[in-house]
Amino acid sequence: MNKDCFIAEDLLPLYNEGLLQDVTVEWLESHLATCENCRELAEISKEPVAKETIESTIDNEKMFTKIKLKLSIFQIIIVAISFIFAIKTSMLNNSLEFILSYTVLGVITYLFYKSFWIVGAITFLPLFIWSLVDSFINYFNGHINFNQLILGFPGAFFIGAIHLIFAFIGSLVGLLILKLKESE
Known part of the structure; x- marks a missing residue:
């Protein structure tokens, strides 16, 4: 040659x-x-090359089931942390730390889930439920009367909504971060 x-x-x-x-x-x-x-x-x-079919040894369904399970565990952990976070830094504790902490929580939650609905659920529901439970405990312990208990519902909604506003501000920051990352 x-x-x-x-x-x-x-x-x-x-x-x-x-x-x-x-x-x-x-x-x-x-x-x-x-x-x-x-x-x-x-x-x-x-002459065309004979194509050989290669069988995968990976069970895709089993693999995706494991991945979904791990993601579910992470989601449960994040919800639990957010609930503890809500209790520790909420307006109900006479603290204004919630402004910064819920904004940061909104950023992190949006970056993880990429959904305003989930940010809302994670930030609003724990405080709303906690505020209602607190009102019922105070009612059953005799610290408040029935009329004050009834006022606990709009109060719980208001407290949840205030925290939700700061979480949505944080999620908008998260959205901006993602948009800037995409444009690079």
Whole structure:
């Protein structure tokens, strides 16, 4: 095999696909006319390669079930942390830390779930439920009367809504972060 044979061998796949320039095709065909080895190689390269089906050893359904289970566990952990977070830093504890903490919670939750609905559920529901439970406990302990218990419902909604506003501000920051990341 000489230098021309190596060049012809490299050009054969492009030749079979019709991707060569006319001048290169002329050169290759003239070489094939004079070289027996390259002519045999050209004949072999025209035959389609048998495609072998490869069976996967991975059970996709089982793999996706495991992934969904792990994601569900992470979601439960995040909801539990947010509920504890809600109790520790809420307005009910006479603390204004909730402004910054719920904004940060909104950013993190939106970046993880990418859903305003989930941000709302994670930030509003724990406080709303906690405020209602607190009202019922105070009622059953005799600290408030029935009329004050009834007022606990709009109060619980108001407390949840205030925290929700700051969480939505945080989720808008999260959305902005994602948009900036996409534009890069």
